[in-house]
Amino acid sequence: MKQYRTHLLVCAGTGCVSSGAFALKDALEKEIAGRGLKDEVLVVTTGCNGFCERGPILIVHPDNIFYQRLTPADVPYLVEEHLLKGRPVPKHMYVPSAGIEPVPRMSDIDFFKHQRLIVLRNRGRIDPEKVEEYIAYDGYEALAKALTAMTPEAVVAEVTASGLRGRGGAGFPTGRKWALCRREKASPKYIICNGDEGDPGAFMDRSVLEADPHAVIEGMVIGAKAIGAAKGFVYIRDEYPLAVARMGIAIGQAKERGLLGENILGSGFDFDLEIVRGAGAFVSGEETALIASIEGQRAFPRQRPPYPAQQGLWGKPTVINNVETWANVASIIRRGAAWFSSLGTETSKGTKIFSLVGKIKNTGLVEVPMGIRLRDIIFGIGGGIPGGREFKAIQIGGPSGGCIPKDLLDLPVDYESLTQAGAMMGSGGMIVMDQDTCMVDIALYFLRFTQEESCGKCAPCRIGTRQMAEILARITAGEGSLEDIKKLETLALTVKQGSLCGLGQTAPNPVLSTLRYFREEYLAHISEKRCPARVCKNLITFFIEPEKCVGCLLCLKNCPANAISGERKKVHVIDQAACIKCGACFNVCPAKIQAVAKYTGEEGRALLDERPAPAEP
Amino acid sequence: MPRKKKTGTVASGTVFPVMKKAAPSPGRTAAREVIGKYGGRKRAVIQVLQDLQERFRWLSVETLEAVALELDVPLAHVYSVATFYKSFSLEPRGRHICTVCMGTACHVRGGTAVLEHFERRLGIPAGQTSPGGEVTLERVNCLGACALAPLAVVDGRYYGQMNESKANEVLKPILAGRDAPPASDKGPVD
Numbered sequence: 024m025k026q027y028r029t030h031l032l033v034c035a036g037t038g039c040v041s042s043g044a045f046a047l048k049d050a051l052e053k054e055i056a057g058r059g060l061k062d063e064v065l066v067v068t069t070g071c072n073g074f075c076e077r078g079p080i081l082i083v084h085p086d087n088i089f090y091q092r093l094t095p096a097d098v099p100y101l102v103e104e105h106l107l108k109g110r111p112v113p114k115h116m117y118v119p120s121a122g123i124e125p126v127p128r129m130s131d132i133d134f135f136k137h138q139r140l141i142v143l144r145n146r147g148r149i150d151p152e153k154v155e156e157y158i159a160y161d162g163y164e165a166l167a168k169a170l171t172a173m174t175p176e177a178v179v180a181e182v183t184a185s186g187l188r189g190r191g192g193a194g195f196p197t198g199r200k201w202a203l204c205r206r207e208k209a210s211p212k213y214i215i216c217n218g219d220e221g222d223p224g225a226f227m228d229r230s231v232l233e234a235d236p237h238a239v240i241e242g243m244v245i246g247a248k249a250i251g252a253a254k255g256f257v258y259i260r261d262e263y264p265l266a267v268a269r270m271g272i273a274i275g276q277a278k279e280r281g282l283l284g285e286n287i288l289g290s291g292f293d294f295d296l297e298i299v300r301g302a303g304a305f306v307s308g309e310e311t312a313l314i315a316s317i318e319g320q321r322a323f324p325r326q327r328p329p330y331p332a333q334q335g336l337w338g339k340p341t342v343i344n345n346v347e348t349w350a351n352v353a354s355i356i357r358r359g360a361a362w363f364s365s366l367g368t369e370t371s372k373g374t375k376i377f378s379l380v381g382k383i384k385n386t387g388l389v390e391v392p393m394g395i396r397l398r399d400i401i402f403g404i405g406g407g408i409p410g411g412r413e414f415k416a417i418q419i420g421g422p423s424g425g426c427i428p429k430d431l432l433d434l435p436v437d438y439e440s441l442t443q444a445g446a447m448m449g450s451g452g453m454i455v456m457d458q459d460t461c462m463v464d465i466a467l468y469f470l471r472f473t474q475e476e477s478c479g480k481c482a483p484c485r486i487g488t489r490q491m492a493e494i495l496a497r498i499t500a501g502e503g504s505l506e507d508i509k510k511l512e513t514l515a516l517t518v519k520q521g522s523l524c525g526l527g528q529t530a531p532n533p534v535l536s537t538l539r540y541f542r543e544e545y546l547a548h549i550s551e552k553r554c555p556a557r558v559c560k561n562l563i564t565f566f567i568e569p570e571k572c573v574g575c576l577l578c579l580k581n582c583p584a585n586a587i588s589g590e591r592k593k594v595h596v597i598d599q600a601a602c603i604k605c606g607a608c609f610n611v612c613p614a615k616i617q618a619v620a621k622y623t624g625e626e627g628r629a630l631l632d633e634r635p636a637p638a639e640p
Numbered sequence: 641m642p643r644k645k646k647t648g649t650v651a652s653g654t655v656f657p658v659m660k661k662a663a664p665s666p667g668r669t670a671a672r673e674v675i676g677k678y679g680g681r682k683r684a685v686i687q688v689l690q691d692l693q694e695r696f697r698w699l700s701v702e703t704l705e706a707v708a709l710e711l712d713v714p715l716a717h718v719y720s721v722a723t724f725y726k727s728f729s730l731e732p733r734g735r736h737i738c739t740v741c742m743g744t745a746c747h748v749r750g751g752t753a754v755l756e757h758f759e760r761r762l763g764i765p766a767g768q769t770s771p772g773g774e775v776t777l778e779r780v781n782c783l784g785a786c787a788l789a790p791l792a793v794v795d796g797r798y799y800g801q802m803n804e805s806k807a808n809e810v811l812k813p814i815l816a817g818r819d820a821p822p823a824s825d826k827g828p829v830d
Contacts, residue, residue, distance in 0.1 A: 037783075037784065037785045037798070038785050038787050038788055038800075040798075041785065041788060041797070041798030041799070041800060042788070042800065075785070075786075075787030075788065076787040076788070078787075220784065221781070221782070222782070223742070223743035223744045223745070223747075223781050223782035224743055224744035224745045224782065224786055225782075225784075225786075226782075226784035226785065226786055229784040260784075261690070261727045262780065262782070262783055262784065263784060299686075299687070300686075300687065300690060301725075301727075302686050302689075302690060302725030302726070302727040302728065303725050303726035303727035303728075304724065304725050304726060305781065316686065317683070318683050319682060319683035319684060319685040319686055319721070320721070321720055321721060321724040321725075322724065322725075378786055380744075380745035380786040380787060380789065381744070381745050381748045381749070381789075382748060382749070386786070386787040387787050418744065421744070452744065452786075454744045454745055454748060456748055460748050465747075465748075468744070468747050469744075472781065476781070478724075581804060581805070583757070583760050583804075605753055605756060605757070606750075606753055607753075607757075607804050610750075610803060610804065611804070611805070
């Protein structure tokens with residue numbers, strides 16, 4: 024293999040690609056060729072680095088220098104300074120906050136420093152389209168061990184002893200699931216990877232599939248050997264075209280190398296893997312619904328038991344695990360159950376990937392040991408809330424999860440603590456909310472989501488989510504009554520207890536958790552017709568403060584409803600009757616002026632009475 | 641599993657003697673081709689519909705009928721699958737496709753306002769195609785690119801940190817009736 028003194032690792036995850044990673048790569052290659060560095064420097068495209076918001080990202084290896092938000096125009100100077108003269112370029116480095124020195128090394132950046140990588144260990148360092156690179160970092164070593172030096176029973180025992188639990192939501196012990204399936208006599212048996220990552224706000228499975236597809240394949244072959252399956256399926260969401268493409272390439276390469284297909288590694292074991300693309304239905308993330316979808320049916324869930332481990336795909340014993348769960352398996356076999364279970368808490372072992380998004384400074388994917396405090400994730404890794412705003416809540420677990428308030432920031436992140444707090448590990452989406460997020464509106468957002476995605480098979484979920492969404496819509500419109508809160512609570516209980524599958528059973532969680540921690544916001548909407556976060560359109564009034572307005576015409580030009588009148592250097596006025604409350608004026612008014620204000624409740628109504636809209640000329 | 645079907649009829653009782661005998665329509669030929677790729681397996685109905693939609697941009701009644709006949713499954717089954725999954729469009733889609741992400745991260749960063757702005761600028765509500773067939777506006781529940789929120793995709797190209805003025809820029813060529821900037825990513829449209 025040819026040696027290079029320096030590798031330039033360009034992140035080619037979905038985030039960086041959309042911010043121009045390929046243009047950056049082309050520019051780098053051209054510049055390097057032009058400077059005669061072609062034999063010394065290699066440009067490599069890697070999977071998602073995790074710090075998506077800073078894209079496009081470039082890591083210079085082995086110096087471990089992290090560059091962010093690069094454009095092709097930055098390339099000539101960067102190549103000359105760093106690669107020819109050996110002087111890293113501070114202006115493209117990460118700066119924690121204004122006035123602080125840039126941090127050159129990736130491992131010193133807060134976002135990366137506190138992470139513990141097992142599943143994402145290869146992120147940003149290998150080319151996911153080259154199996155050699157995966158193998159170079161101990162890839163397929165665990166497979167060799169499982170196929171040649173271990174019995175299937177020993178593999179199941181190792182995974183059981185590691186304490187690994189399902190990473191897709193409910194947290195069922197993986198080893199127990201495998202043992203259950205292994206005991207079944209029926210054949211053939213099947214293995215499924217659930218890559219139907221439907222939770223809005225979570226994208227770790229996409230990232231793993233894009234950045235390290237071989238880790239998933241290796242885990243699945245080991246699992247197949249353990250339970251005695253000869254055929255497996257990787258079910259990937261239709262919205263993830265890049266993940267489908269990379270997985271396809273990886274399967275092809277694994278087959279070529281004898282790591283998949285017939286007589287794997289000469290051990291006599293056969294296992295074949297097929298990709299199935301989802302078709303846009305959130306409910307197909309539920310395991311029995313996903314199985315129906317692979318069978319070519321509508322994704323309707325069915326009653327359990329029997330569990331898929333007993334009767335799954337085509338009625339045969341089937342192990343179905345999530346992408347992140349599969350990606351843990353090889354490391355467990357390679358390094359041992361004792362090593363894995365030394366990480367985490369009593370009941371939750373290992374690490375978990377979270378997507379840290381919303382109103383947070385450092386947005387991206389983070390992998391942390393189980394049991395870490397929420398505070399350490401949000402403020403330690405995430406850098407806190409941008410724009411000097413105040414933290415209000417963190418939503419964990421998607422539409423099945425709940426909102427956790429400030430008082431519980433010291434909560435350890437494990438399956439049990441989160442459930443107790445009214446949220447859920449779910450797939451690991453963490454959406455940070457600040458004072459400008461309305462909690463009733465968030466509850467409505469999730470209930471509209473589940474109502475739309477409910478498959479309609481069982482009445483409690485189909486009708487219950489709709490009724491709850493309608494009540495919430497009424498409250499956000501300022502037309503709710505105190506009776507509505509009671510109705511919500513009763514309905515929530517019915518839907519929780521009466522629904523057939525996880526979708527319905529957890530759908531009320533966003534409502535219950537916001538009612539538990541943010542009841543006063545509901546009361547403000549109902550009793551005072553006030554939206555404390557100034558979000559709910561019916562309850563807010565946009566107003567231009569005459570003493571602040573400089574008459575720059577910006578809001579006037581951007582108003583889609585032509586509701587603003589005024590002239591250059593004269594105070595602008597909003598015609599309240601014509602205002603559609605889109606917020607365009609609020610957004611475009613320059614930060615140093617801030618003349619557009621939002622009022623709610625008594626204050627807002629008083630404004631309307633006091634200063635009527637200008638009369639028609 | 642789908643019920644066994646008599647040749648030429650579907651569950652609703654409609655008979656297709658003409659289609660069986662007539663020269664194969666383009667839909668029928670395409671269906672046969674795609675189904676062959678999946679070894680004629682009945683369980684591949686979702687994949688078959690996906691491939692056909694990629695080719696024709698939408699699924700017409702003729703296409704669904706062709707799939708039912710070629711796969712030898714009831715038309716009702718094909719129809720139930722095509723209407724259950726959101727990726728399938730049973731109406732023609734526009735020459736340009738705009739998709740606005742409605743994921744949670746996008747929502748808390750103002751995604752709803754972005755969608756409303758698209759609706760106003762394009763003059764159509766989400767989920768519809770402009771009368772001339774120029775553009776379709778769609779909403780999606782999450783594209784998994786949450787760090788870029790709020791996000792919109794126009795003709796396969798991702799635009800992060802969307803706002804009103806950025807949307808105006810992006811939509812300008814479409815509104816002017818010209819072609820949108822060429823897609824930069826490798827993925828299929830939307």
